[in-house]
Amino acid sequence: MELFEYISVLTSIIVGLGIAHLLKGVARIVQHPGTHKQYWVHLVWVGSMFFNMIFFWWWEFALVQQETWLFQNYLFVVFYAVVLYLICAMLFPDNLDGYDGYKDYFLSRRIWFFGLYGTMCVIDVYDTMMKGVDHISNLGTAYVSLFATLLLVAIVGASTRRHGVHAAISLIALFYQLWWAFRYWGELA
Numbered sequence: 001m002e003l004f005e006y007i008s009v010l011t012s013i014i015v016g017l018g019i020a021h022l023l024k025g026v027a028r029i030v031q032h033p034g035t036h037k038q039y040w041v042h043l044v045w046v047g048s049m050f051f052n053m054i055f056f057w058w059w060e061f062a063l064v065q066q067e068t069w070l071f072q073n074y075l076f077v078v079f080y081a082v083v084l085y086l087i088c089a090m091l092f093p094d095n096l097d098g099y100d101g102y103k104d105y106f107l108s109r110r111i112w113f114f115g116l117y118g119t120m121c122v123i124d125v126y127d128t129m130m131k132g133v134d135h136i137s138n139l140g141t142a143y144v145s146l147f148a149t150l151l152l153v154a155i156v157g158a159s160t161r162r163h164g165v166h167a168a169i170s171l172i173a174l175f176y177q178l179w180w181a182f183r184y185w186g187e188l189a
Contacts, residue, residue: 065131
């Protein structure tokens, strides 16, 4: 087993748990559609985070080129995966007792959700730096734009309960992530 394969096992497990959590939540909605009021913005975030988890696993493969691994870098990558998992866990609680459906739950937990989402954005900057100067220069100013947009989404999302704002930022985040993924990461090097 190569060093990177060994290192990536734990993060792969955490990513798998996050994906499983999302899929279990969606399955619960499909199995019992009338149990709780649905909120389409919540479902956009579910789709966005599902894509984000898959994409995280994909882009972390660039760390295969890392020749030297320090323990703090390993802890950092694991921490990044944990933050992603926690975002997924925020989308589907164990139960919705005390909430009037997913909209009420999502808006009442928005500070936690968007706080973790903003943390994810900041963490990604260090993750990108770990991949080297060439990697950063290849991404160019579009990466700065992505970072700024998603961080702004997190700040705005945490700051308001307004449905229209949440609808807009959920779609902005999803489409920006999709554009970014297919524009810059179509294939592994």
